Amino acid sequence: MDKRIALTVNDEQVNAPEHCTVAAVLLASPGVATRVSVTGEARGPLCGMGVCFECRVTIDGEAHQRSCQIPTSDGMVVATRGTDSYPREYEQYLSEQIVNKAYDVLVIGAGPAGIATAVTAAQAGQRVAVLSDDPHIGGQIWRHDHAKPLGRFAADWRDRLSRSSAEWIASASVFASPKPGVLLAETPTGPMRIRADQIVLACGARERFVPFPGWTLPGVFGAGGLQALVKAGMPIAGQRVIVAGTGPLLLAVADYLRSRGANIRFIAEQTSRVKLARFAGDLLLREPMKIVEAAGFAWRLRGIPFRPNCWPTRADGDSRLQSATLTDGSRRWTEPCDALACGFGLVANTELPRLLGCAIEHGFVCVDADQRTSVPNVFAIGELTGIGGLDKALLEGEIAGHVVAGRFDLAAALQRRRTKAFGFVARLADTFALRDELRQLPDAKTIVCRCEDVTFEQLRTQPDIRTAKLHTRIGMGPCQGRICGCATEFLFGWDAGSVRSPIFPVAMKSLAGGE
Amino acid sequence: MSAATCDVAVLGAGIVGAACARALAMAGLRVAIVERATIGGGATAAGMGHVVVMDDSDAQFALTRRSQQLWDELSSQLRASVEYVQAGTLWIAVDDEELDTVRAKHAYYTSRGIVAEMLNADGVARAEPNLRPGLAGGLRVPGESVIYPPCASLWLVNQAIERNATLHRAEAKRFDRTTIELSDGSTLTAGAIVHATGIGATRFMPSLPIRPRKGHLVITDRYPGFARHQIVELGYIKSANGAENESVAFNLQPRKTGQMLLGSSRQYDVTDGAVQPHMVERMVARAFEYMPALARVSVIRTWTGFRAATPDSLPLIGPMPGWPGHFVATGHEGLGITTSLGTAELVVTHVTGQRSSLDLNAYLPTRFAEVAHG
Numbered sequence: 001m002d003k004r005i006a007l008t009v010n011d012e013q014v015n016a017p018e019h020c021t022v023a024a025v026l027l028a029s030p031g032v033a034t035r036v037s038v039t040g041e042a043r044g045p046l047c048g049m050g051v052c053f054e055c056r057v058t059i060d061g062e063a064h065q066r067s068c069q070i071p072t073s074d075g076m077v078v079a080t081r082g083t084d085s086y087p088r089e090y091e092q093y094l095s096e097q098i099v100n101k102a103y104d105v106l107v108i109g110a111g112p113a114g115i116a117t118a119v120t121a122a123q124a125g126q127r128v129a130v131l132s133d134d135p136h137i138g139g140q141i142w143r144h145d146h147a148k149p150l151g152r153f154a155a156d157w158r159d160r161l162s163r164s165s166a167e168w169i170a171s172a173s174v175f176a177s178p179k180p181g182v183l184l185a186e187t188p189t190g191p192m193r194i195r196a197d198q199i200v201l202a203c204g205a206r207e208r209f210v211p212f213p214g215w216t217l218p219g220v221f222g223a224g225g226l227q228a229l230v231k232a233g234m235p236i237a238g239q240r241v242i243v244a245g246t247g248p249l250l251l252a253v254a255d256y257l258r259s260r261g262a263n264i265r266f267i268a269e270q271t272s273r274v275k276l277a278r279f280a281g282d283l284l285l286r287e288p289m290k291i292v293e294a295a296g297f298a299w300r301l302r303g304i305p306f307r308p309n310c311w312p313t314r315a316d317g318d319s320r321l322q323s324a325t326l327t328d329g330s331r332r333w334t335e336p337c338d339a340l341a342c343g344f345g346l347v348a349n350t351e352l353p354r355l356l357g358c359a360i361e362h363g364f365v366c367v368d369a370d371q372r373t374s375v376p377n378v379f380a381i382g383e384l385t386g387i388g389g390l391d392k393a394l395l396e397g398e399i400a401g402h403v404v405a406g407r408f409d410l411a412a413a414l415q416r417r418r419t420k421a422f423g424f425v426a427r428l429a430d431t432f433a434l435r436d437e438l439r440q441l442p443d444a445k446t447i448v449c450r451c452e453d454v455t456f457e458q459l460r461t462q463p464d465i466r467t468a469k470l471h472t473r474i475g476m477g478p479c480q481g482r483i484c485g486c487a488t489e490f491l492f493g494w495d496a497g498s499v500r501s502p503i504f505p506v507a508m509k510s511l512a513g514g515e
Numbered sequence: 516m517s518a519a520t521c522d523v524a525v526l527g528a529g530i531v532g533a534a535c536a537r538a539l540a541m542a543g544l545r546v547a548i549v550e551r552a553t554i555g556g557g558a559t560a561a562g563m564g565h566v567v568v569m570d571d572s573d574a575q576f577a578l579t580r581r582s583q584q585l586w587d588e589l590s591s592q593l594r595a596s597v598e599y600v601q602a603g604t605l606w607i608a609v610d611d612e613e614l615d616t617v618r619a620k621h622a623y624y625t626s627r628g629i630v631a632e633m634l635n636a637d638g639v640a641r642a643e644p645n646l647r648p649g650l651a652g653g654l655r656v657p658g659e660s661v662i663y664p665p666c667a668s669l670w671l672v673n674q675a676i677e678r679n680a681t682l683h684r685a686e687a688k689r690f691d692r693t694t695i696e697l698s699d700g701s702t703l704t705a706g707a708i709v710h711a712t713g714i715g716a717t718r719f720m721p722s723l724p725i726r727p728r729k730g731h732l733v734i735t736d737r738y739p740g741f742a743r744h745q746i747v748e749l750g751y752i753k754s755a756n757g758a759e760n761e762s763v764a765f766n767l768q769p770r771k772t773g774q775m776l777l778g779s780s781r782q783y784d785v786t787d788g789a790v791q792p793h794m795v796e797r798m799v800a801r802a803f804e805y806m807p808a809l810a811r812v813s814v815i816r817t818w819t820g821f822r823a824a825t826p827d828s829l830p831l832i833g834p835m836p837g838w839p840g841h842f843v844a845t846g847h848e849g850l851g852i853t854t855s856l857g858t859a860e861l862v863v864t865h866v867t868g869q870r871s872s873l874d875l876n877a878y879l880p881t882r883f884a885e886v887a888h889g
């Protein structure tokens with residue numbers, strides 16, 4: 001630890017600890033926004049997981065790089081201003097050959113679900129690869145922490161994976177599927193074409209953001225987003241943080257941030273006390289282990305006010321966050337703070353499943369008891385099939401691992417636990433459903449589409465998402481509507497629109513194919 | 516059931532219908548616009564929006580030139596969302612043979628009053644530093660422009676509405692001489708009916724010689740200044756006017772947003788709108804032959820659209836035999852964004868008898884025997 005490296009940020013020399021991301025380093029220098037929006041607002045990272053594209057900077061002359069996904073290296077040159085520089089050295093890049101790979105089983109996503117499948121299938125003798133667009137395995141919950149080793153349970157799974165025959169492919173983003181059983185991925189060393197007899201989708205979820213006045217200020221983060229950024233090296237010690245939104249994730253985030261020295265002011269949970277009490281009663285009956293977990297959080301978070309029935313209504317500050325205003329429905333008050341971490345639940349990353357043609361219902365991939373999707377030889381597991389957290393992800397991962405290896409009896413033995421896990425999914429969704437008042441948060445000028453700076457006022461008279469898109473540019477930014485689409489689904493009930501390859505931005509070279 | 520009357524009904528609010536509606540309303544007629552989906556959401560939502568003069572035939576030249584001048588005249592009134600920018604066009608020649616073609620084009624343009632400038636190899640490199648070295652030369656046509664077609668259509672429709680046009684959000688289902696039945700159950704009675712339904716026109720008028728011609732497009736993130744002109748390889752003309760089943764040509768457009776839009780591909784006989792990776796591969800490979808620095812540029816989306824292609828690359832504008840009181844305005848292939856305004860002028864002439872500077876005959880649907888004889 002504590003080996004430091006030197007990089008240049010906007011022509012100034014900056015020293016940073018090794019193994020951080022570029023976004024974390026930028027966040028450590030107060031006043032550095034990562035980008036200027038299309039209408040001239042200063043912006044900083046929001047999601048911390050490569051989804052929102054707010055953290056785009058120019059790295060070594062290459063514009064539009066997601067700084068939250070890129071580890072720092074010695075001598076790196078980072079620029080946060082302007083997008084008018086562009087890469088001139090292309091020769092080597094153009095000559096990069098596409099790499100061809102083939103497996104029995106390809107697992108996409110290396111969170112707990114994907115790891116469990118990879119381990120299980122590899123143990124059963126399948127030729128398995130597991131890939132992820134992250135540089136490290138772990139996904140969201142077991143995300144690599146630059147300062148802290150993984151917990152024992154997670155480390156155990158990681159070690160099982162590294163001891164298994166499964167191949168781990170880091171920093172590879174699947175962006176297209178030219179035909180069934182073939183996927184294209186972009187990697188730091190060029191494009192990769194992967195053939196697989198069976199594909200297991202474990203793409204996980206992202207946070208839902210609800211727009212409110214001021215939510216585009218640097219200093220407003222996702223809840224999981226802030227946690228991810230801190231794990232990647234963003235300093236948080238001594239900072240005043242409000243954790244807001246909904247769901248059990250808020251407790252985990254507050255607990256983690258506090259362990260890193262943050263001054264957590266309080267946790268604002270939008271759901272009602274009544275619903276929470278019912279949820280707790282239910283857990284006590286059916287999932288005593290989850291109550292033990294919750295009690296652990298409560299113990300470690302003692303002294304931090306937990307406010308149910310409470311949500312943020314605006315954020316203020318002069319080009320960065322200085323205070324947040326909250327309400328409990330009747331009272332409104334303003335709290336000074338340095339960071340507002342707010343996540344309004346999770347949304348499954350269904351872009352790849354939809355690209356492959358998998359049936360989706362209510363935002364989740366439809367699967368049978370063996371985790372099969374509607375597309376032959378394509379499986380889906382984890383948050384993709386319903387937000388249920390770690391236990392469900394591991395369980396579904398094991399089931400899929402058994403099924404792809406033809407061990408149906410072992411999969412069948414897990415069915416009872418699977419049914420129970422889906423019961424928990426339904427209770428979570430019900431308990432933490434977003435309240436109607438949140439739809440009233442945006443005012444006329446509130447930006448809904450952060451990539452293209454489209455305001456609420458421009459949208460509220462539009463009849464549907466396609467008209468809105470064509471006439472206002474909402475959803476046309478580099479996040480491809482992942483942030484604003486979830487918001488407009490909640491605000492206006494618009495559906496998600498269609499997906500096409502590339503399912504996220506790639507270098508033009510990656511579209512060139514080749515042998 | 517509600518019923519409405521008007522002087523003229525315009526079916527379809529793509530860029531062509533929108534332009535017709537505006538022009539008819541400005542001519543003092545009571546106009547009703549019928550659109551089943553999003554204004555500018557058909558082929559218009561897929562088009563590049565290059566306003567360009569083409570010289571495949573004198574008739575093509577006349578219509579594109581007149582239209583380009585009309586866009587120019589409108590430019591100061593357009594809303595910012597129309598993203599009008601006079602980027603100019605740069606035609607690229609890779610060798611001496613193509614350079615000869617460029618010279619002929621130069622002579623044709625300048626003799627007809629269009630400002631155009633021959634560039635040698637150095638000139639091309641100076642005009643577009645990201646092009647590869649070693650190109651033979653090119654032709655710069657500075658007066659041409661780029662717009663954003665869906666919002667241009669919206670602007671044109673709103674102009675018509677300001678002149679008392681009505682907008683009916685429904686599908687035209689059935690016709691007789693003067694009435695239209697709409698999918699919302701209402702009917703519309705009109706003195707004249709203009710079918711500006713793009714590729715949809717053949718549904719009711721199957722004799723129209725229109726074939727869908729698919730195109731792919733690729734858009735990048737913002738790189739302001741990377742390309743300055745709409746850069747088009749000379750081979751584009753062959754691709755556009757040829758009858759080959761599948762062709763690609765390098766065609767790169769700088770958008771006002773700083774993004775770049777890469778075309779172009781043409782395919783007959785494909786009816787599925789899905790993005791086809793092999794076509795994108797071909798387009799991208801072609802682009803690298805001209806501008807290899809694009810390799811590292813970030814692409815954020817791809818999409819497709821269908822052009823309404825006719826056998827002689829000219830649109831179908833005028834009365835429809837066997838359909839008294841009905842006019843068509845379709846078949847604009849890859850030039851309908853440009854030629855929408857000229858088309859509108861022709862349609863006004865057909866409907867009102869008002870004079871036009873354009874020759875009506877060249878674009879009449881009856882130039883095709885199968886239309887003339889029903």
Ligand SMILES: Cc1cc2nc3c(=O)[nH]c(=O)nc-3n(C[C@H](O)[C@H](O)[C@H](O)COP(=O)(O)OP(=O)(O)OC[C@H]3O[C@@H](n4cnc5c(N)ncnc54)[C@H](O)[C@@H]3O)c2cc1C
Pocket residue numbers: 466469475476477497498559560561562563564662663664665734774776788815816818819
């Ligand atoms: C100049 C220009 C610039 C643009 N810039 C951008 C940009 O920067 N970023 C960007 O993302 N996009 C951009 N667009 C693309 C624009 O979004 C496209 O026009 C695209 O077609 C619309 O995308 P979509 O996802 O809304 O709908 P599409 O995917 O094109 O939707 C097609 C529509 O057809 C319907 N449909 C599809 N299949 C069928 C079927 N079989 N039967 C019936 N209906 C069907 C769908 O329901 C949908 O409504 C730009 C377009 C233009 C013209």
Ligand SMILES: Cc1cc2nc3c(=O)[nH]c(=O)nc-3n(C[C@H](O)[C@H](O)[C@H](O)COP(=O)(O)OP(=O)(O)OC[C@H]3O[C@@H](n4cnc5c(N)ncnc54)[C@H](O)[C@@H]3O)c2cc1C
Pocket residue numbers: 526527528529530531532533549550551552553554555556557558559560561562563564565566567685686687688711712713714715716729730731732778819820821822823844845846847848849850851852853854
């Ligand atoms: C890939 C591509 C690139 C192109 N690039 C350019 C370019 O750079 N420059 C240029 O000038 N042109 C370009 N074009 C061509 C241009 O986009 C088209 O010529 C033009 O958009 C055609 O417009 P339209 O109004 O005739 O058709 P559309 O835009 O298709 O409009 C027809 C409308 O009619 C509606 N409709 C159909 N049937 C009914 C019904 N029964 N009732 C009610 N409504 C109905 C539809 O919903 C639709 O909105 C390009 C085209 C493509 C595909």
Ligand code: FES
Pocket residue numbers: 448449450451452474475476477478479480481482483484485
């Ligand atoms: S927020 Fe990224 S496209 Fe709207």
